[in-house]
Each structure stands twice: as structure tokens, then as C-alpha cells.
Amino acid sequence: MQSEQQVNNAVEKYADMIKRICFYHLKNQADTEDVFQNVFLRYMLHDEPFFDEEHEKAWLIRVAINACKDQLKSFFRRNTVPLEQLNEIAAAIPEDHRDVLEAVLSLPNKYKDAIYLHYYEGYTASEIGNLLGKKENSVYSLLSRGRALLKERLESDGIG
Amino acid sequence: MGLDNKIQQAFDNIQADSKLIESTKQALTAKRSKKARKKTRMILTLACMALSFVAGMQAYAWIQTPVSYVGIDVNPSMELALNRLDRVVSTFSYNDEGAEILDGLRLRGKKYTDAIKMIMESSTMGTYLTVDPELLFTVASDKDRETTLETGITDASRETGHNCHSVSTDMETAALAHDSGLSIGKYNAYLLLLQYDDAITIEQCTDMSISEIYALIQELQQEENLPQEEEFLEEELPQEELFQEEQPQEEEPQVPEENIVDDPNNISTHDQGEQHHHGGHH
Numbered sequence: 001m002q003s004e005q006q007v008n009n010a011v012e013k014y015a016d017m018i019k020r021i022c023f024y025h026l027k028n029q030a031d032t033e034d035v036f037q038n039v040f041l042r043y044m045l046h047d048e049p050f051f052d053e054e055h056e057k058a059w060l061i062r063v064a065i066n067a068c069k070d071q072l073k074s075f076f077r078r079n080t081v082p083l084e085q086l087n088e089i090a091a092a093i094p095e096d097h098r099d100v101l102e103a104v105l106s107l108p109n110k111y112k113d114a115i116y117l118h119y120y121e122g123y124t125a126s127e128i129g130n131l132l133g134k135k136e137n138s139v140y141s142l143l144s145r146g147r148a149l150l151k152e153r154l155e156s157d158g159i160g
Numbered sequence: 161m162g163l164d165n166k167i168q169q170a171f172d173n174i175q176a177d178s179k180l181i182e183s184t185k186q187a188l189t190a191k192r193s194k195k196a197r198k199k200t201r202m203i204l205t206l207a208c209m210a211l212s213f214v215a216g217m218q219a220y221a222w223i224q225t226p227v228s229y230v231g232i233d234v235n236p237s238m239e240l241a242l243n244r245l246d247r248v249v250s251t252f253s254y255n256d257e258g259a260e261i262l263d264g265l266r267l268r269g270k271k272y273t274d275a276i277k278m279i280m281e282s283s284t285m286g287t288y289l290t291v292d293p294e295l296l297f298t299v300a301s302d303k304d305r306e307t308t309l310e311t312g313i314t315d316a317s318r319e320t321g322h323n324c325h326s327v328s329t330d331m332e333t334a335a336l337a338h339d340s341g342l343s344i345g346k347y348n349a350y351l352l353l354l355q356y357d358d359a360i361t362i363e364q365c366t367d368m369s370i371s372e373i374y375a376l377i378q379e380l381q382q383e384e385n386l387p388q389e390e391e392f393l394e395e396e397l398p399q400e401e402l403f404q405e406e407q408p409q410e411e412e413p414q415v416p417e418e419n420i421v422d423d424p425n426n427i428s429t430h431d432q433g434e435q436h437h438h439g440g441h442h
Contacts, residue, residue, distance in 0.1 A: 015176035023174045093173045100170035119167040
């Protein structure tokens with residue numbers, strides 16, 4: 001089990017990242033809170049040491065993505081609309097940013113992780129491959145196809 | 161503005177609010193202490209279980225440790241091991257006849273007096289007692305218990321209508337008897353016989369019934385008590401007390417004799433041809 005200090009540090013440090021992963025997977029605030037807590041609980045109970053910060057971060061990303069997927073599989077969570085979460089926090093977000101987020105959320109699930117990890121977290125295709133357990137080439141095609149879809153959607157909205 | 165930057169900026173808007181962070185920290189702290197409590201409780205439970213297990217084992221060992229033995233010899237030769245509560249913890253038989261009797265009885269856990277009554281009243285034992293009414297009980301115990309046990313045994317035997325003799329010995333002798341494979345009753349008799357015939361072996365005693373051994377002892381005693389020439393002319397070996405019958409011990413001035421020094425039980429020598437008739441083990 002990680003010490004209380006370690007856990008609190010990790011919560012402070014990775015809160016935004018976990019929240020973002022939850023955001024683009026999940027459909028409402030309640031699910032996000034559940035998964036958010038769950039990820040850090042798993043972190044707290046994790047017994048093996050992390051080699052370095054990168055290792056810790058990658059571990060958290062993997063756990064968060066899996067936790068989100070598990071949450072989506074849950075029967076009781078299925079019947080909500082995809083953009084609800086965005087609507088819940090929409091007021092604080094400028095219009096053009098909101099369009100980009102909407103476009104990302106409207107992507108098929110398989111593109112979202114690669115797009116987020118590459119464009120926001122700055123991971124390379126091979127790193128993303130390691131994280132998601134996919135081949136580097138698959139990540140490349142996910143990225144280029146995702147990017148094309150995003151462009152398409154944003155252009156049809158008259159932005160970009 | 162490129163797509164990369166747009167995505168960056170858009171996602172920057174998504175942040176974990178302090179409420180979420182604080183509630184998560186609290187939830188984790190609560191889970192941690194709950195887990196710690198659970199762990200403590202688990203450790204306590206395990207410790208308690210281990211403790212009661214050890215205590216149970218100790219109690220079991222205490223109750224199962226034989227502290228005294230009661231040998232029963234007619235022709236069937238058997239032995240009861242008694243615990244501190246004078247209850248039977250195990251039984252042994254030293255010959256087939258003994259095994260036959262013990263086979264039909266469930267004596268474990270019984271009070272020794274009840275066990276003896278059960279043995280005496282069993283039909284197999286009845287047969288042997290009719291043929292060979294010599295009944296010898298040998299008690300091996302510590303000094304505190306000895307008298308109580310002997311009295312209990314004699315009473316139990318009388319209640320079933322059989323007279324008996326009882327001798328007692330100590331636990332060391334019992335241990336030696338067990339090592340030699342003889343019942344304590346026979347081993348005691350063997351030790352006695354050894355005083356008169358140092359050529360006798362344990363193997364020979366194994367094949368003899370208790371009454372045969374005592375008959376032999378008596379015979380040898382009488383032989384030695386007869387006035388003899390040469391070295392036995394001057395003195396006689398004293399009669400050994402077989403069954404602790406009351407008998408005045410007449411201490412005579414001791415005549416140093418090298419042929420009796422190897423007999424530790426020889427407490428007195430009689431140079432006047434005096435005989436103590438103890439009547440064997442009847």
C-alpha cells in the first residue's frame with residue numbers, strides 16, 4: 001500500500017489528467033467521480049514500487065482507461081447521452097474550445113485514447129502502443145484517421 | 161491555429177475541481193483506516209486463534225500424558241495408562257489373551273476403577289480367572305497417587321468378587337519395563353526373580369504366566385532357605401516381600417557376604433535359618 005503522503009501527492013499531481021481521461025470516456029459527472037476515486041484507490045492499494053515518475057504516470061493512465069471502460073460496460077450506466085458531461089461543465093468553457101471538445105467526444109471510442117495521449121499528453125506512437133497494448137502501426141493509423149475525422153467535423157462546423 | 165494547439169487548449173479547460181480532489185482524499189483516508197482496522201482485527205483474530213490452538217494442544221497433551229500405569233496380569237497380560245485425572249488414555253496388551261480381552265472393550269476415557277470392573281466382568285476375563293485365579297495388579301505411579309490407586313483397584317476388584325494382589329513400583333521401573341517389552345507386572349516379577357536366578361532372561365519371562373514366575377520365585381526362595389553347605393550354610397537370603405504383606409522385619413546383625421552384595425534389595429540377612437512365610441502372592 002502506498003503511504004498517505006504519496007497518495008495525496010499523486011491525487012494533486014494527476015487529478016487533472018485522470019479527470020480528462022474520464023471526461024472523454026464517460027458520459028456524466030457521477031460516473032467521473034466514481035472512476036476518479038476508484039483509480040486513486042487502486043493507486044493507494046498498489047503494492048509494487050514505481051520505477052520513476054513516467055512509470056507511475058503510465059500506470060495511472062492505463063488504470064484510468066480500463067476503469068472508464070469497465071464503468072461503461074456497467075449496465076446501469078449505459079442509457080445516458082454522450083455529451084451530457086460536457087453540458088454539465090459547458091458554462092465555463094469558451095465557445096471554440098467547446099466545439100473541439102464536442103468533436104473529440106463525438107469520435108468513435110477507439111480513436112479517443114490515441115488522440116488524447118498524442119495531442120495532449122505528447123506521447124509518441126510507440127509509447128501509446130505500449131500503453132494501450134497495441135502495435136505502433138495501429139496507433140499511427142488510429143492517429144491519422146482520428147485526426148482526419150476531427151478536421152472533418154470541425155470544418156463542417158465552420159471552424160479551423 | 162493548428163489542431164494540436166486547439167486540442168491542447170480545449171482540454172486545458174477540463175480540470176479536476178478542488179471539491180473532487182478533497183472528497184477523493186477523504187474517501188481514501190477513510191478506506192485506509194478501515195483497511196488498517198480490518199488488518200488489526202485480522203491480526204488479533206489470528207493471534208487469538210493461534211493462542212487457543214496452542215492452549216488446546218497443551219490441554220490435550222496434559223490430559224493425554226500418562227502419569228501412571230496399571231498392569232493387570234493373570235495369564236492375559238495388559239496394562240492401562242492413566243492420565244492425571246486417573247482416566248484411561250490408552251491400553252496395551254502383552255499377549256494374545258490380553259489383546260482378546262481389550263479388543264472387546266472401550267476403555268479410553270473411563271475412570272480406572274470402572275475400566276478395571278469392565279475388564280473383570282468381561283466374559284473372556286472370567287474364563288481366565290476361573291482357570292487361573294491369580295490376579296496381580298501392578299501400579300506404577302508417583303508416590304502421591306500410589307496408595308489411592310491401589311486402594312481403588314483393590315476395591316474395584318473386590319466389588320467384582322475377585323481377590324487380588326497389588327504391588328507398586330515407580331515410573332522409572334515402568335519405563336524400563338516398557339523398553340523391555342514386558343508388562344510392568346511381569347517386569348517387576350522378573351526383577352524379583354533375578355535376585356534368585358541371575359541367569360533368567362526377559363525372553364524367558366515373556367513366555368511365562370505371572371503365576372508361573374511367582375511359583376518359580378517361591379521355589380527358589382525355598383531352595384535358598386534350606387540349610388546348605390558351604391557358603392549358604394551360614395546365612396540365608398531373606399524372603400522378599402512380594403505383595404507387601406505385613407511382616408515383621410527382623411533385623412539381624414549383618415554378616416558381610418560377597419555373594420549377596422550384588423542384591424540391592426537384600427536388606428537383611430538371617431543367619432539363624434529363620435524363614436518368613438509370606439505365602440507367595442496369595
